[in-house]
Amino acid sequence: MIDNTPLTVGPEVSIRDALVRLDRSRLQVVFVEDAAGRLIGAVSDGDVRRGLLAGAVLEDRVSIVMNPSPATVPPTATQDDVDALKSERGIRIVAVVDDGGRMIDVVGEGERIATPLATPVVLMAGGRGQRLYPITKDIPKPLVPVGDAPMIDIILGRLRDQGFRRVHVSVNHLGHLIEEHLGDGERFGLEVSYLHERAPLGTAGALAQLKGAADTEFVVMNSDLLTQVDLRRMLDFHRRTSASATIGVREYGFEIPFGVVRREGDRVTSLAEKPHHRELVSAGIYVLEPEALSSLELDEYCDMPTLLARLIAQDSPVRAFEIHEEWIDVGRPDDLERARQAWERSTR
Incomplete structure (x- = not known):
């Protein structure tokens, strides 16, 4: 500025x-x-x-x-x-x-846009990280190192570089370690506050604490995602389409390892050998309007698909924003290794 x-x-x-x-x-x-x-x-x-x-x-x-x-x-x-x-x-x-x-x-010429955004970001960091056990036995997944920095430090750095300044972090499992590490966020150039889950509340339940407090759209993002997605572009899409909620989606391809038989009654109509399918899947990144939280109750479990299904049932506009940038969901040991290799390549 x-x-x-x-x-x-x-x-x-x-x-x-x-x-x-x-x-x-x-x-x-x-x-x-x-x-x-x-x-x-x-x-x-x-x-x-x-x-x-x-x-x-x-x-x-x-x-x-x-x-x-x-x-x-x-x-x-x-x-x-x-x-x-x-x-x-x-x-x-x-x-x-x-x-x-x-x-x-x-x-100006040779300068980069870095306008601070009023839009806050919610990082969901309350999970137990069971798929990374035993790595997460004594350390919460957001603090697992990727390269020479904890995963959450990399995420916060990328948020700051895109102009975000306010971050809420939902915490439960070993949450005190995350709070001790991040503090108030000053050393990251951010304002960090916390949403405390007394019990696991799913991927949307902690957002009930923002009801009545959120006065603008906000980004929700899982804290085990390492991605280069341009959230400014996603925000612009959300606003231009007048969405109540926007889901970041990615194309996911998979192969059925058998020959697929299609039929009408007992008559075979076609055969396909190991067909490849493509679907759009949720990327764990969302933009929500404050009114999207109206159905949530404090300390009540709710996952994000349930919240979005409620909005769709109410005819609230829910949009899909395609993500094509690098995206790694660090859920399993092989994902963690892939993230570490990607980080090493980016810092050479």
């Missing part, structure tokens, strides 16, 4: 005064904001030059020479979105604006 004051002027200032501000701008552009702070234009040296050639004078209002359609992206935009817009319009600078049209950041 930057202080935009040196980069902005009002529409009533003179072209001369805007040039003074432009000369001091690190980006060689100034942005024009109305009285309510909404972005209404941008002015570069080229805009001023073209305006003067068309007959404007230095004492005219800057609004007559500004570009009234500056390049903008929402806070949920990804770096790919920014790069594509720059390429499409042949520009070097993109403004980040909120839903009210106010500029909250600027991405």
Whole structure:
């Protein structure tokens, strides 16, 4: 986040005064904001030059020479979105604006978008990690090392790098070790708080503690996932589709190891030798609106499929967002080894 004051002027200032501000701008552009702070234009040296050639004078209002359609992206935009817009319009600078049209950041040439997001993330970390036993006998699965860092440290680092700042961690099994390790999150550049499960509550039960407290959409993610998924893009999809809930999904392929026989009555109609099937499966990443929690009760067990089925039964819009990036569910020892190999490759 930057202080935009040196980069902005009002529409009533003179072209001369805007040039003074432009000369001091690190980006060689100034942005024009109305009285309510909404972005209404941008002015570069080229805009001023073209305006003067068309007959404007230095004492005219800057609004007559500004570009009234500056390049903008929402806070949920990804770096790919920014790069594509720059390429499409042949520009070097993109403004980040909120839903009210106010500029909250600027991405200049060679810079990366890093606008902090108000959207919180809930990491589900209360499970016992039984499929990784005995590794998880005395250590909760989120603290199992992958490379030189616990799994949850890698997840938190990726969340921070994407602009997230608030994280709730649901804890139960050996939860005190997770709390001791993460603390308040300050060393990760995050604000970390905890949802305490007195007993195992499933993959959605702990979310009941957010009823009445959540005032915006939030991300829910299993804490045994190592993925490069761009959550900003998923958030943007969720908002654009007006979803009550969005499920991250992946394509999963499997082969039936036998010849499959199809029939009508006792008449064989076809044979397929070891056919390969593909299905979409849940990736353990969700975006939920606050109202999606209305059916949950405190300390009541509920898994995520049950919660989503309730929403579907109520005709609430539940959307699917396809994930194509690297994704590893660290559930079994061979998954852990695969995650460690992937981490090693990424740090070479």
